Amino acid sequence: MTSARTWFIAVLFFFLTGCAVNDLGVVSVRYFENDSCYLLARESWGGYLSTSPTDGSLTFGHTQRFMVYPKPKNSANLTVNSLLQHPASYGFHKEVAANQVVLQDMRPFAWSEKNQGLSLHTNPYKMGFTAGIEARHIVQLPRDFDGVFIFHYYQDSNTVKAAVIQSSTAK
Amino acid sequence: MKILITLGWISLLLCGCGEATHLVYVHEVSVGIDVAASAEGTGRFMFGYDRDTYTIVPRIASGQDAATLTTFGCIYANGLDEVQFNQFVSSGEAAKNIAKSPDTLKQINQAIHGGGSTCKQ
Numbered sequence: 001m002t003s004a005r006t007w008f009i010a011v012l013f014f015f016l017t018g019c020a021v022n023d024l025g026v027v028s029v030r031y032f033e034n035d036s037c038y039l040l041a042r043e044s045w046g047g048y049l050s051t052s053p054t055d056g057s058l059t060f061g062h063t064q065r066f067m068v069y070p071k072p073k074n075s076a077n078l079t080v081n082s083l084l085q086h087p088a089s090y091g092f093h094k095e096v097a098a099n100q101v102v103l104q105d106m107r108p109f110a111w112s113e114k115n116q117g118l119s120l121h122t123n124p125y126k127m128g129f130t131a132g133i134e135a136r137h138i139v140q141l142p143r144d145f146d147g148v149f150i151f152h153y154y155q156d157s158n159t160v161k162a163a164v165i166q167s168s169t170a171k
Numbered sequence: 172m173k174i175l176i177t178l179g180w181i182s183l184l185l186c187g188c189g190e191a192t193h194l195v196y197v198h199e200v201s202v203g204i205d206v207a208a209s210a211e212g213t214g215r216f217m218f219g220y221d222r223d224t225y226t227i228v229p230r231i232a233s234g235q236d237a238a239t240l241t242t243f244g245c246i247y248a249n250g251l252d253e254v255q256f257n258q259f260v261s262s263g264e265a266a267k268n269i270a271k272s273p274d275t276l277k278q279i280n281q282a283i284h285g286g287g288s289t290c291k292q
Contacts, residue, residue: 080261080275084282112256125197125209132203137246137256139196143229143238146263154292155254167265 019047023098031101032092033071036078036164037109038101039092040067054107054123061117067108068151068162078165080148090150090163110151110162112137194238195227196258198246222248241266241276243283245290255290257283 020027027044042065049058055065083090114135121128125138139151146167153160205217215221224246228237240262247255259279261269269275285291 080269081278084278087282110258121207125195126207127209128205128207130201130203130205130207132201132205133251134199134201134203134205135251135254136197136199137254138198139258139260140193141260141262142193143231145194147265148259148261148269150260151256151258152290152292153254153256155256156252159292165265167263 020044021049031096033096037162038069056123057121059115059119063115065113066160067111069103069106069108070164083163091161110139112153198224239266241270243279245284247289257290259283
């Protein structure tokens with residue numbers, strides 16, 4: 001009970017002070033999709049707590065994160081040649097509602113983040129803290145992944161493009 | 172200061188612990204104070220400015236060879252706000268098929284690097 005009360009008070013504190021926990025609070029959360037991936041874009045000001053195993057952290061200041069998840073059922077008939085010839089085809093032009101996106105416990109295949117202020121990290125890539133500005137761009141694929149993954153990120157224009165092709169269709 | 176030095180030593184000691192479970196490409200930059208340990212990356216203890224770029228290629232299974240890959244990467248950084256990060260990663264059978272096709276390799280190189288001073292946009 002004490003633990004539940006502590007959590008309740010912590011969450012209430014974050015809301016009242018202009019802070020956010022995952023997708024709740026003072027945070028902008030937008031989802032986009034293309035044929036093979038989802039893009040999750042988050043931006044938060046103030047205190048932001050992420051409890052995700054991928055980017056678990058507590059940031060005081062400003063944070064902006066883009067995460068690319070493969071679609072669980074990727075039925076698109078994509079080929080390497082078609083993607084390379086039409087790079088615009090794997091941009092994220094279509095915004096979708098959060099309830100249409102099912103990410104379950106998937107780890108993203110790629111993400112970019114920029115934090116300004118004080119950050120405390122507790123994730124596999126970083127356990128520690130940063131005071132200042134930090135930016136991180138990561139592609140991570142499971143070691144049994146068999147296929148093709150393409151990822152483009154341009155920080156100055158906040159543009160993300162990505163595509164996943166499973167091995168059976170990778171040509 | 173003692174705490175920072177202690178954390179720095181811990182991060183160095185923990186650096187590289189454990190077996191990688193993911194293929195990882197990382198580019199990161201920090202300005203300020205940065206103290207970190209990592210299970211799937213590099214530890215660091217930094218004041219000022221630092222930029223890191225690294226790749227971790229896992230074994231396909233414990234005790235076996237590293238994963239089969241055909242990859243292209245381009246990272247362009249100009250200050251803190253102009254960063255371009257392009258990656259093409261293929262693994263397994265897809266990597267073998269792509270590596271056998273010179274035309275596809277040329278096409279991928281063009282799509283990732285673009286041939287200019289910055290990455291292809």
